[in-house]
Amino acid sequence: MKNDIEICRETPLSPIDDVARRAGLHPEDLTPQGTLKAKVKPSVLNRLANQPEGKLVLVTAITPTPLGEGKTVTTIGLAQGLAKRHKKVMACIRQPSMGPVFGVKGGAAGGGYSQVAPMEKLNLHLTGDIHAVTAAHNLAAAALDARLYHESRHGYDGFTEKTSLRALRIDVQRIVWKRVMDHNDRALRMVTVGKNEPGKTINGIEREDGFDISAASELMAILALSRDLADMRQRIGRIVLAYDIDGQPITADDLQVAGAMAVTLCEAIEPTLMQTLEGVPTLIHAGPFANIAHGNSSILADRIALKLTEFTVTEGGFGSDMGFEKACNIKAQQAGRGPDCAVVVATLRGLKANSGLYDLRPGQALPDAIFAPDENALTAGFANLQWHINNAAKYGVPVVVAINRFPQDTDSELEQLKAMVANTSFSTHVEVAVSEAFGKGGDGAAELADAVIRACAHPAQFRPLYHLGQPLEEKLMAVAEVGYGASGIELSPLAQNQLAAFKAQGHDNLAVCMAKTPLSISHDPSLKGAPSHFVLPVRELKLCAGAGFVYALCGNVMTMPGLPEKPAYMALDIDENGHIIGLS
């Protein structure tokens, strides 16, 4: 079979104007970026204000494994399948970070015959939105270090005298705004900045700092959660960058940098319209990871798509304990509407890998047995799928299990899995279908589309796990206990102090965003299947007052990935015709 970029290059694509017209967008709603992508103006929502909204289908998955479950393939395939069934449909997905593209994972455009095209545009700069997030984020960091330097150099009174500005009296030990970079760059995790030649101070005030990947920036979350430009500007102003020497928060508005940050994100707030290989309109917007951020594409893109379609298909990152949970508890509460249906992607190999019966280690070759029929392992791994179905059911939505079929999968094992789902009783309506979206595109996902159409006929009774009015610790407990099945949470002394401080500053009404491993439903990546009887440790809390949540670090979660020994970038190049090669 051809590789992804070859398939993508050989597939004829429609001019984006045609894709837009078919989607119900008018030329004045668009800013075309070349012939195959276009920015969509948020003002389109004024024109569509009286349109009814379609169904919001949220794709999630079993606990991820190194094998890849094909969630984006299924998302794109399902959208194509719905189009084959003559439904008006759009997909809404995130923009891939260049970190994974150059690192281990490769691209995130789907694959095979279910891709967003052109995949090399999607996987690299696209329309520059992530760059804009990086630039706006780092402007605030530079502004903060510059202010620290000038106030220190002139003294607080001298600074005010020279500038007529209030001295912010930044506590150098309490700067909470790191810098970001859209790369996997482990050497930037912990850095010292503001270093000087001995005896000089021209480079500012030396202090310990670090870089996160841009996907972890609060600005990325803000971009994904903002209702419009004015909302984004207000949120940016509320970001807490540091504390002063009296312990009071210093915001981006205090530093007078919020306006310039918003200006930097003026174009990024517009979702980008692309198409799948079968011409299904797709909105790309924002790119928060689901382990270290809230892991969903934007509210704005969903709002636009819902007004234009019968079905909007979107996905949350990682398993249903991660992106799906955050879609329901963070995004849905800010958007004022939850999903109408959850699609849980599962694979035979992924369930077997979740069985705990194989010795899987990062960087090690996978055992052959995982690709061959193994009833025991499948039965054991089913517990994980069952957990994720039940998890989606907690939120009151019907569930469709999408079994993403791989070539080696046998009919009998697929039937076995379907039967296991059918023979289990769940507290919500559950459908199951096999998808061959990778190899067959929309035709391979038509059965899945039928299942989703049936499931959506069962009205969802959407309910999040908590309401924003509850105290922060109750919200943390709700996610840990109801969401993950933990027996409780354990806040470190640091987290306890932070919790008290955030409450004192009036932030008790924020949502909670859990940063934990995606490789287990618990915080411990070695606990496979459907773990229980564990206590969720909360190591540290971070305030994201602009995004509207408190971010809880559970266990060791890396906010800046590293490059492996043989990174994906080694395969990338330009051929003699100027085409990009080696991207998958």
Add this chain to the structure above:
Amino acid sequence: MKNDIEICRETPLSPIDDVARRAGLHPEDLTPQGTLKAKVKPSVLNRLANQPEGKLVLVTAITPTPLGEGKTVTTIGLAQGLAKRHKKVMACIRQPSMGPVFGVKGGAAGGGYSQVAPMEKLNLHLTGDIHAVTAAHNLAAAALDARLYHESRHGYDGFTEKTSLRALRIDVQRIVWKRVMDHNDRALRMVTVGKNEPGKTINGIEREDGFDISAASELMAILALSRDLADMRQRIGRIVLAYDIDGQPITADDLQVAGAMAVTLCEAIEPTLMQTLEGVPTLIHAGPFANIAHGNSSILADRIALKLTEFTVTEGGFGSDMGFEKACNIKAQQAGRGPDCAVVVATLRGLKANSGLYDLRPGQALPDAIFAPDENALTAGFANLQWHINNAAKYGVPVVVAINRFPQDTDSELEQLKAMVANTSFSTHVEVAVSEAFGKGGDGAAELADAVIRACAHPAQFRPLYHLGQPLEEKLMAVAEVGYGASGIELSPLAQNQLAAFKAQGHDNLAVCMAKTPLSISHDPSLKGAPSHFVLPVRELKLCAGAGFVYALCGNVMTMPGLPEKPAYMALDIDENGHIIGLS
């Protein structure tokens, strides 16, 4: 008078398709980016191969002062003036860095009625090219630190065993590739990266490092100097990132990252077409500063414009000792053609500021006297203009002095200056004209356009100051002695060792790129006017094997600017209509 962004917003602009058609570009040559900008495919040069080339007019200036001489205003105004005279004309300018936009200088789109529009697009992300340079540059840095880490962790043999890759054996003390950021961020000048919690090594190998501004990246120079995508790919492969423990260079090709870097720059290699406020087509491409880099827009943009026009107007950064010198000695030698005419921009106030008769200090208010008639100061300052005219004459090109008129300027002083130019004898054809391009647009620059048309009727005898075959030290001496009027150069012991090493590695045939202050023709910013009898100190040399030059640091040249006490970003915001305000 209205401010720049107000004038720009109120001026009706043509759809970029119309601008392109008037410029002789076909729809298939373009990738439109919205309705007001378009990427131009380098393949247009194949179609235009048999077209004759027009005249290349290079705008430079007297020694810059804090007042601003209006070089970009004059460049854009001149292009508009030539259009008023019914000449086929395009302007080619650099993309502004966001560092100065948010820092001291503000935008770089020209001003008044001689601007490139929309100015807020030009001054911010435009089409993301600078972001792409930043991303490609930092990918190499991340790749280098990751390789250092993995080779150290596994041992050289263990690394090869695990990966089948040759161990590069990077000398941690001799990594010469810093990281970059497109911001003025002084705290990043000197940093420690790869720091770890005590007893751990998961964040890599601790070492001293630093960030430059993206405009100083060798990749930015490569983007500006490449003839096409294939040439760019080859140049990137030659970049020396570090040395191994035996002192041998490690290139981007050795690290297998050059392909991915080129892929990252695939769109950036296409110039961006915009227009002036009077609809003159303008190509924007690359953004190297002229003090810490070679300071000119791209060879590719010039090549395209020259094929499409009678006159291509471009500018070199700072005074004629800086961007103009580098345009003639670096860019012209790589492009295979020099300018046909030099325009030297001067202002009454700028010449007086160069007289040495006023006490001007950065950050201090300017003395009122500088804005009032002062024959003595003007006469003293004329020495600086005379120097720059003579400097351009050394390269064998006719010269036009463009006096950029400000509202306070008196007719009598302007006449005095014109007479001084007319009454001085020069070794090349010299014209002089007053420009009122800021307040009157192309009509205000029509006289200047006439002067340029007359000057271009005198065929240039272009000659650079050195040829690439000369030894590196001769090339350094040629620029210092012939170019600046220094009595000699003095290489530090470090620079001497570096020179010997570069020669031994076969780099004697590269050009030289001087990094020095723009505020004096010498290396010493306090030496005003036309200094002589100074020895140019060369502190350090840097190899840019991909760009094709050795970069000489003369005196203290900051490769990462800092933000001032009251930075320009404080004025930027979004108004209630979603418009950007406060940009100038």
